[in-house]
Amino acid sequence: MRRVALVTLVVDDYDEAIRFYTEALGFRLVEDTPRPDGSRWVVVEPGTGAEDAAGHGTGLVLGRAKDEAQRARVGDQTGGRVGFFLHTDDFARDHERMRAAGVTFLEEPRHEPYGSVVVFEDLYGNRWDLLQPAPDA
Template identity: 30%
Template sequence: MLRVSFVSIPISDQDRSLKFYTEKLGFDVVTDQPFGNGTRWIQLRPPGAQTDVVLFTPPGQEERIGGFQSMAFTCEDVVGTCRMLKERGVEFVKDAERANWGGMEAIFKDPDGNTFVLANPNE
C-alpha cells in the first residue's frame, strides 16, 4: 500500500519558517540536518499526522515560493482553530466560513506568503 511520506513547502528562509511552523502551527521536528550547499533538510510533522512537511526549496524552484500551495490542512474545528492560530499571530487571507462544497474552510499564509486551505468537510 502506498502512502504519502512528505510534501515540500517552498520557503526562502529556513530558520524563519522553522520558527513559524513549530511555534505558531505547533508542528513537531522530525529531522533537522545539513543537506548540502548551506541548506538543511527540515522535516516536520503536524500532531497526529501521518504525512510530514519538509521546509525546502530545490535549486531552480524559487518561483514556487509565495503562491497558493496545492495541499490542505484539516482540523476538527475550523472556527476554533482559526481563532487559536490568529492569537498566535497567523495571518488569514480568508476567515472561516461555510464553503460551497458544504464543509468549513479558511485560508492562511506563512511568512513567505504561501497560502494553505484549512478545512473540515464534516463540519
C-alpha cells in the same frame, strides 16, 4: 500501504520557516539534519493523529531555495491557488490559535456543506485551507 509521505515547500530561510510552522501553525519538527553541502534536511508535520505505524503522517520538507529560479517560486508554488489543505478536528480552536499567532487569513470562516473552512497564507504567501470536514463528508 501507499501514501504521500513528504511534499517539498521551498522557503527563504530554514529557521524562520521552522518557527512559523511550529509556533504559528502548531506543527512538530520531526527532523533538522545538516547536510554536507551546507543545506539541511528539515521535516515538519501537523501531528494530526493520522500517522502511520512508524508515527509519521504527511510531512513538509522545508527546502531552502538554492538559486534564482527556486527563489522565484517561494510563496507561489501553486500559481496563487490554494495548494495545501490542513485538516483539523476543532476548527474554532485552531482558527483562534492561528489568528492569535498572527497568521494572515484571506477571508472570514465559511461553513460549507463539506465543512468549516477558511483560507490563510503561510509565511511566504502560499495559500492554505484550514478545514474541518463535515461529519458526513
